[in-house]
Amino acid sequence: MLRRMKLGKYVPGNSLIHRLDPRTKLLGGLIVVTAILVNYNWPVLLLNTGLIFMVIFLSEINLPSVLRGIKWLWIIFIFSFLAQCVYTQGNPLFSLGPLTVTIEGVYRGLATFLRLLILFLSSTILTMTTSPMKMAGGLEALFAPLTRLRVPVNQFAMLVTISLRFIPTLIEEAETVTKAQKSRGAPFASPKKLVRLKTLLAVLIPLVAGSLQRATDLAVAMESRCYTGGPHHSRTKNLRFGRRDLAALAITAAVSILPLLYIYCAALPVQSLQNLR
Amino acid sequence: MGIAGKNGSGKTTLARLLNGLLLPSAGSVMVNGMDTRQRRHIREIRRQVAMVFQNPDNQLVSPVIEEEIAFGPENLNLPLREIEIRVEEALQIVGLEELRHKSPHMLSGGQKQRVAIAAALAMRPACLVLDEPTSMLDQTCRQGILDYLRELNNRQGITIILISHNMEDLAGAGRIIVLQEGSIVRDAPPWEIFNQAGQTLDLKPPNIVRLAQMLRKRGCLLDERISTLEQMENSICRLLKSTT
Missing domain, CATH: 3.40.50.300 (P-loop containing nucleotide triphosphate hydrolases)
Structure with a gap:
């Protein structure tokens, strides 16, 4: 259970990507994701895929560890690909019984696959190269204007950090409680679904009670270390938006947005591909 | 403290x-x-x-x-x-x-x-x-x-x-x-607390203090102020020196 949670976990490092301002990475990710969600023309998708792999390469994180998370996504990828292949109308490529696979369908399936891949990789690489505290600081700084509207941005950033911190602890506790209940004969493996559900309750209730206790303790500990819920001046002020960041954002914008503009402004001979929509 | x-x-x-x-x-x-x-x-x-x-x-x-x-x-x-x-x-x-x-x-x-x-x-x-x-x-x-x-x-x-x-x-x-x-x-x-601990304060003194108390009862001339292993060591060494 713990092994699986390592997906997207922060990997300490000192690469170019690690040193980028968290805001740059957040905005960059947002741009890429928006670009591929708005439009899925080939140039956009391929350029963005290229960009993501470039970022992975620059972050000096080994590719297998990033791709490990995809293992579970393959099923979704393949299903969506197959569904797109079969259900898209167009020129038939070949027939398999009652099912007809169309050329458009294959294109569309591949596009969906790439889109999902980009969505997954961009978020993974973001969390893998940004430490949670920096991320919280970045979010805090990005959403700072909202404080004027009385949105408690600082508290929200703290909330994110704390939940990140306690996810593994809670999993551990859940395992302990499960074992404890098992040792007292809780029917976790019962064939009846209702019984299993009720048994799950026996894990859930101690877990919730335990986390409330934890929350109280943590609140006291935080208060004793001068936390007042106010803005983290040092954390947000210490972010530096340098030339590096400007360059990174410029590249991302160029890769993601320019093709979009190009396609929309000048109706291209990519017409045939546009028909896919 | x-x-x-x-x-x-x-x-x-x-x-x-x-x-x-x-x-x-x-x-x-x-x-x-x-x-x-x-x-x-x-x-x-x-x-x-x-x-x-x-x-x-x-x-x-x-x-x-x-x-x-x-x-x-x-x-x-x-x-x-x-x-x-x-x-x-x-x-x-x-x-x-x-x-x-x-x-x-x-x-x-x-x-x-x-x-x-x-x-x-x-x-x-x-x-x-x-x-x-x-x-x-x-x-x-x-x-x-x-x-x-x-x-x-x-x-x-x-x-x-x-x-x-x-x-x-x-x-x-x-x-x-x-x-x-x-x-x-x-x-x-500590030594004062520990020596009273058993009787009046309802606290259990550390093992080393209890050992010292027992030894004193047996007639060893150990210092009353023992509360750690180190002090015990010093006290015994002093005792040995004074007897030889």
Whole structure:
């Protein structure tokens, strides 16, 4: 259970990507994701895929560890690909019984696959190269204007950090409680679904009670270390938006947005591909 | 300095009064001349009186050790350079430099407690209050933490206030205060407390003290002021020298 949670976990490092301002990475990710969600023309998708792999390469994180998370996504990828292949109308490529696979369908399936891949990789690489505290600081700084509207941005950033911190602890506790209940004969493996559900309750209730206790303790500990819920001046002020960041954002914008503009402004001979929509 | 007492004797309440987590309903708590009831002093009081709690898991805020230690200084709004220096220093004192990028859930209980101590030290406190810091640790970790505390006291000159119901923990203290139902019943050096402990205070003295008591009953001329193994050693050596 713990092994699986390592997906997207922060990997300490000192690469170019690690040193980028968290805001740059957040905005960059947002741009890429928006670009591929708005439009899925080939140039956009391929350029963005290229960009993501470039970022992975620059972050000096080994590719297998990033791709490990995809293992579970393959099923979704393949299903969506197959569904797109079969259900898209167009020129038939070949027939398999009652099912007809169309050329458009294959294109569309591949596009969906790439889109999902980009969505997954961009978020993974973001969390893998940004430490949670920096991320919280970045979010805090990005959403700072909202404080004027009385949105408690600082508290929200703290909330994110704390939940990140306690996810593994809670999993551990859940395992302990499960074992404890098992040792007292809780029917976790019962064939009846209702019984299993009720048994799950026996894990859930101690877990919730335990986390409330934890929350109280943590609140006291935080208060004793001068936390007042106010803005983290040092954390947000210490972010530096340098030339590096400007360059990174410029590249991302160029890769993601320019093709979009190009396609929309000048109706291209990519017409045939546009028909896919 | 140690604070001892049974469950419900007010040890934790006293600790929380010390840095303004609780405010007194009557009377006042003064910390270096500052009243804890005054809001504007509260930050400085909490900086000077740092606390470490019982459960090592429930007092760590951040998913990364380094940032955990930076949490206190960050709340004091220090500049980045200063925070880095303090984190480095605190890590060095507790000897956890190689674990700086790790996440708290990957550490053992003793290591977590050391992180909590480092986090408290990063605020450069004058005084460190530890509320039963060893009660959830095993014997070896417990001894390790106690050794750290003694070293801190000697080297950095930080006052350590250790709250415990376990007399073994308090054997190295310079002074012990015993609480009973919310009031102080004894305030004396450890050996004095320990020698009365069995009869009047309902506390179990450390094993080494009981050994000394038994030996004295058998007629050995051991010093009454023994509360640690080291003192026992010295006392026996002196005894041997005087007889030969």
